[in-house]
Amino acid sequence: MNLRDLNYLVAVADNGHFGRAAEVCHVSQPALSMQIRKLEDFLGVPLFERTNKTVMITEAGRQIVARARVVLQEAENIREIADSFRDPLAGKILLGAFPTLAPYLLPKVIPALHQHFPALALYLVEEKTEVLVEKIKAGEVEAAMLAIPVEEEQLDSEELFTEEFLLALPADHRLAGHTSVSFNDIRNESLLLLEEGHCLRTQALKVCTLVGARENTEFRATSLETLRQMVAASVGMTLMPEFAVREQEGVVYLPFTGDVPSRTIALFYRKSSVRKKLLSEIAGHVRDLIGQAG
Template identity: 40%
Template sequence: MTLTELRYIVAVARERHFGRAAEACFVSQPTLSVAIKKLEEELDVKIFERGGSEVSVTPLGEEIVRQAQSVLDQAGAIKEIAKRGKDPLAGALRLGIIYTIGPYLLPELVRHTIEKYPQMPLMLQENFTVKLLDMLRTGELDCAILADPFPDAGLATAPLYEEPFMVALPAGHALASRTSISAEELKAETMLLLGNGHCFRDHVLEVCPEFARFSSDAEGIRKSFEGSSLETIKHMVASGMGVTVVPRLSLPREPSPHLKFVPFSEPIPTRRVVLAWRRSFTRYEAIAALRNAIYACELDGVKRLS
């Protein structure tokens, strides 16, 4: 049994496909398949069920893959311990971040990281929460910036900040001149939402649960539309197609002539943003450095959490 074989089975379990797993491991598919077959014969168990293009992990295989990932983490820890002896922050940090935070936090975060910790470049992965959690579990990421709540994956977490939500309206909208707006008042509006998979969509539906029905004849609702990103939705709002809810950090630095952003009235809905990492991850100094770089960002309008 070798670490290479363990990497192969973890890759197949993640990709559910031998070809994609081989690409991810930078080897040919026959090489990967032969190595996994050899491991199965050595252990005298079937790790994967192979059926046409579908690959599934057997119940016993699930346990083996989890243990394999643990072994790989420990092997990586040995290398990290050796690196820490020279420089605790040396080496890239693989950071995941959700779509509704990345565009607004990363520009400043990357700048601060380069200035403060040039020996620790950030390898960035922007994705949905579910995908980032999966990548954390399988060791593809070291840590991730996520919004609570998310499925408990046995991860270590540290709070970063609490971010209020705002209502985005066309500049000529009847509510645009208000100093605050209640969630109740949005019931009669055309709401523009992010598509399925975005956790911020779920946060908005908690604030305005009526829009979960997506019914054009539901009382107080004309219709709801979906967009692929917050920036796309803001353009739709500016053109007069409806209103939306956005996180505070997504507000532009310069006022827009076509958009108005109005706070919610009490109780103000918020989201809690955290940094998450595997408990087996040993670069504690890198996690602390990343948090320091995040706190060095301006984070206008949000409450930092210690």
Template identity: 40%
Template sequence: MTLTELRYIVAVARERHFGRAAEACHVSQPTLSVAIKKLEEELDVKIFERGSSEVSLTPLGESIVRQAQSVIEQAQGIREIAKRGKDPLAGPLRLGIIYTIGPYLLPELVRNAIEQTPQMPLMLQENFTVKLLDMLRTGELDCAVMAEPFPDTGLAVAPLYDEPFVVAVPANHALAQREHISPEELKRETMLLLGTGHCFRDHVLEVCPEYARFSSDTEGIKKSFEGSSLETIKHMVASGMGVTVVPGLSVPKEPTAHLAYVPFTEPVPTRRVVLAWRRSFTRYEAIAALRNAVYACELPGVTRLTA
């Protein structure tokens, strides 16, 4: 049994496909398949059920893959211990971040990280919360910046900041002149929402539940449209197609000609942004350095959290 074989079975468990797993491991499919077959023969168990279109884990295979992931992490820990003896921050840090935070935090965060810890380059992955959690669990990521709440996966979590929500409306809209807007006032507006899978969509629906049950012939939202990104939705709002709710950091510093951003009335809805990592991750100094790089960002309008 080798670490390489263990990496192969973890890759197949993740991809549910031998070809994609081989590609992820940078080997040919026959090489990967032969190695996994050899491991199954050595253990005298069947780890995978081979279907016509997808590979699945046997019940015993699930336990084996979990243990394999633990062994891989422990082996990586040995390398990290050796690196920390030379430089605790040496080597890249694999950072995940959700789509509705990445464009607004990463530019300044990356600059700060380069200035403060040039020996620790950030390897970035933008994705949905569910996918980032899976990548943390399988060791593809070291840590991730996400918004609470998310399923309890036994991760270590450090709060970064609380971010207020803001209403975005066309500049010529009647609400654009308001100092504040209440969720109740948005009921009859055409609402533009992010598509399913974005946690920020769920946050908005918590603030204004009416958005989730709109109907053309009952009270509530007149109509709802979905978009793939906040910036796409902002362009749709600017063209007069409706209104939307955005996180505070996505509001540009300079006024825009076609969009107006109006705060909510008290209590202002917010989301808590946190840094999460596996409890077994041994590079504590890297996590601390990343948090310091976040705190060094300007972060206008947010409430910083250091506890």
């Protein structure tokens, strides 16, 4: 049994198909199937149930795959330790961010990060918060920019910045001529929100509860850009994160007075990560960049 066999095993479990697993592992299907058979012979238990059309993992296989993931992650940690001693600021790193932040913030900071860390190959992953948390824990992503709080004992975090929300409303709305709005101004108003699964939806619902506003239940958007277009079409108003504000015909953005709604973004990574020093440097550089931009 070796790391290659464990990689094959996990690939079959993830893909549920020997052919697709072989493609992922860049080997022929007969070669991969043969190694899985050898692994089953070595362990003395079947790992998969095979039919002409499907591959189902056995209970023994499920438990062994779970341990295989741990072994593969530890092997990757060993490689990362060696890389960090050769050059702490070099190598590959996968950085995640959620959809209501990634397309608006990352273009502002990634070029500067590339310039500051020229030997670092930075790859970006955009997913919803719960997906990114699982990817960090599984070692598929090194770190991710997420809105706090994230309750996960396996993760450490460093705060990056606080981003205020503005009220985005149609240009023909009764409040559009104001220079700012208060919570009282939107009491009993209905707000357009994102669909389930977006952390911004949770944050906006908290604001609705706080000010006595309500959700427009007739429409839920899949993205901030859809929300922006719905506001421009005079369907309703919404909360827009500061970094996502951009000019759009028919849309007016107003800042809040008083207790301004906001979200705090932090860089989350595994407590066991061997690249904590690098991640801390990245966090510090992002803080500096946002501070300069502000």
